[in-house]
Amino acid sequence: MSFWFNLVKDVFLRMLQLLSFSRRKISNSLSIYIKTNTGSTLSVELDPKWDIKNLKEIVAPQMGIAPEDIKIIFAGKELHNSIIIEECDLGQQSILHAVRTPHKIVNKTRNTDLIEESISETSDLNDSSGSKPMNETLMDLSLDESNLENLSLKEQQENRAHFYVYCSAPCKNVTAGKLRVKCARCGSGAVTVDRDPQCWPDVLQPRRITVNCESDFCPVTSSMHKDETESQVSYAHFYFKCAKHPSLGENDEAVPLYLVKPNLRNIPCLACTDIRETVLVFPCEAGHVTCLDCFREYCTVRLHERRFEFDEEYYTLPCPAGCPNSYIREVHHFHLLGVEQYERYQRFSTEEHVLRAGGILCPRPDCGMGIIPPSIEDDRECRRIQCIGGCGYVFCRICLQGYHVGECESQMSDASTSVFSSNYYSVDPLKANQATWDEASKKTIQTSTKPCPKCRTPTERDGGCMHMVCTRAGCGYHWCWVCQTEWTRDCMGNHWFG
């Protein structure tokens, strides 16, 4: 009972509190935070139907100044008085910034001398008219720097930017995203951009768009009157937030999946030819398009075949049409595959990185620990590898069987038992052989595969000719199934088809 009483009391008090700010009724409240340039944060409840002028009236008494002296900044824009709150794509717990308009405040005395200096100098960069919020003005960003020229109003409406992000917590999913901006120097959100970003490089690369930072604590703002050199310019730092969950504060960011776009141009998918709402545009010159389902399938098939490739340090895929320079550089896009497949992607990626760095994967089943051994100088010493930090297995670097003295045995038949040669019990070696855990798979691998002559990856030939191309990332060796050496013209002539 006391719970209900408290709840009712709470609501009632809150209503009273709000009514004291304004005589309006709140139909559908939005709870947001207002950060002032003096560093304090106010929590307010808003009606999405209100405009910015109403908001200023609420905030003014708390800041101790007149409403007309306040500038409201959100997502890099100063919002003018007539903008309706619900047009601004504010979510629950979003943060707005309220700062004093400079010209009115020059004579006011403040405790911190810092503030006075900053305010008197920020001059007329932003006249009090303000502008529309970023989500209203921002066009769909192109991948390169080509311009969207002279679009009609209707086209502008249709080209309104949509963003997709990977929200690592709490959504753990690909969601709609919101573009936000802060000062690259001080991290404050109280900035207005000098122009809207027009393309993805504007957003992703630093030092492309300048901002006017209104934070009193920004080193740029406070020192501007002394030294207005090039180095004192503030740049925009763009970042993204997930639009699906209430903001969890200023550090709650999400990774932009910039290849995912709304299919505004109705381009059919390269693979299934359907026209879908959301597509992935590959970074090739042609900008090939796949729907997200086909993208998932493409990645899954390539993952099954372990045919992701290295593009510099990225373990990734190119455009499925085989275009040059079309690798996906933001590997978070593979989150589109879902949790399970993404984990697999991560594991393969790690393993391939270890192998590429000259490392070894522990051969013990269910271990697979990555080990970077010292380089081979003394062959004999370095052949013994112990899986430290993993299962502790001691094995031979060359044959990947249990460590042994002397030459490696060419086939693996006895190796599995020789590890445990100091058995206390006497066991029939034949039966012991049959009873080992992965003997069956070893046998299958042994009988159905041949190792790539270059990288030793067990390779299965499931039909076709004798010309093998190793599909392991970074190998790609052409070899002959019959000779088990490099593929030559003689192989073609003599036993191309066996």
Next chain:
Amino acid sequence: MAALPRRIIKETQRLMQEPVPGISAVPDDTNARYFHVIVTGPEDSPFEGGLFKLELFLPEDYPMSAPKVRFITKIYHPNIDRLGRICLDILKDKWSPALQIRTVLLSIQALLSAPNPDDPLANDVAELWKVNESEAIRNAKEWTRRYAMDN
């Protein structure tokens, strides 16, 4: 069986409505992923006048994996083995989901026009094609007459 992907339906419809000249591809009555294909031997090739039967199968993960294609009619060709298997890069590692049944069949037709004994070769056929081209062409014509006509 799982529903047929729309892409396969669309491709099939287009193959029926606007067939590629010299190629017919008809899905099997009981399996829409299995196509009965007939390719006519291109003019000015040793295969002219022949009708070559092929089978084409779209695997489960088509179009992410290549279709499987095989000649059923015997053919004397340096790039096709005696079981009818074709060693064509776009059917293997050069496959891309941007390719279609149509483009695969066109490539196979082009392969008949331009046998390539210098690159991938098929044992004795290729050997002869290189050593004695006129005899190889005579063989090809003979096989075409014997296996690919009046059937």
